[in-house]
Amino acid sequence: xxxxxxxxxxxxxxxxxxxxxxxxxxxxxxxxxxxxxxxxxxxxxxxxxxxxxxxxxxxxxxxxxxxxxxxxxxxxxxxxxxxxxxxxxxxxxxxxxxxxxxxxxxxxxxxxxxxxxxxxxxxxxxxxxxxxxxxxxxxxxxxxxx
Numbered sequence: 001x002x003x004x005x006x007x008x009x010x011x012x013x014x015x016x017x018x019x020x021x022x023x024x025x026x027x028x029x030x031x032x033x034x035x036x037x038x039x040x041x042x043x044x045x046x047x048x049x050x051x052x053x054x055x056x057x058x059x060x061x062x063x064x065x066x067x068x069x070x071x072x073x074x075x076x077x078x079x080x081x082x083x084x085x086x087x088x089x090x091x092x093x094x095x096x097x098x099x100x101x102x103x104x105x106x107x108x109x110x111x112x113x114x115x116x117x118x119x120x121x122x123x124x125x126x127x128x129x130x131x132x133x134x135x136x137x138x139x140x141x142x143x144x145x146x
Contacts, residue, residue, distance in 0.1 A: 030067075030074040031098075035135045036083040037063075046135050047077050052115050053100070085136030088120045097137065101144040105129055108141050 035046040047066030051058050056068040056075065068075040102108035109129040113119065120130040120138055128142040 028073055030076050032076040032078060033135070033137060034080040034083055035077050037079055046133070049116050049134050050075055050077070053112055053117075083135070086138060088130075088132060088136075088138055089122065089124070090138075098139040099128075100139060100141050101146075102141050103144050105141050105143055112141070 033046070037045055045066070047058050047061055047068065050056070051068055054068065054070060054075070056070045058066055059069045059074070060067045064079045066077040068077075100108070105128065109117075109119070109131060112131050116134045117131040117139075120132050123130055127146070128140045130138055130140050132138055
């Protein structure tokens with residue numbers, strides 16, 4: 001954000017929060033996902049799927065929770081007994097999802113499908129691929145150059 005844009009935002013925030021009060025910048029530490037099963041040693045699980053897709057190690061897992069650690073963030077996966085898959089397409093109600101970048105979109109998508117993802121239908125664009133993870137969460141693969 002440029003200096004003038006930052007000053008403009010600060011002026012707007014002064015009006016909302018009172019002169020001189022500053023918002024503390026926050027950082028994303030972990031992204032949590034709900035899942036029908038977080039970890040089960042007998043089967044490939046949601047945690048193992050994302051560990052293979054992202055190349056992040058599983059730092060912790062039990063039957064109710066798995067945590068993957070990346071270079072600067074973590075992905076937490078919690079077992080939810082009454083889990084319901086997200087819908088696709090979502091009828092215009094934007095869902096939270098991951099945008100992942102790859103040098104070769106199709107090769108990355110094929111690898112994710114081999115790991116347990118499925119291609120979403122319909123595909124909404126031509127410059128990215130939408131996949132559904134094993135728990136039904138949509139995620140996108142886009143060109144790393146963008």
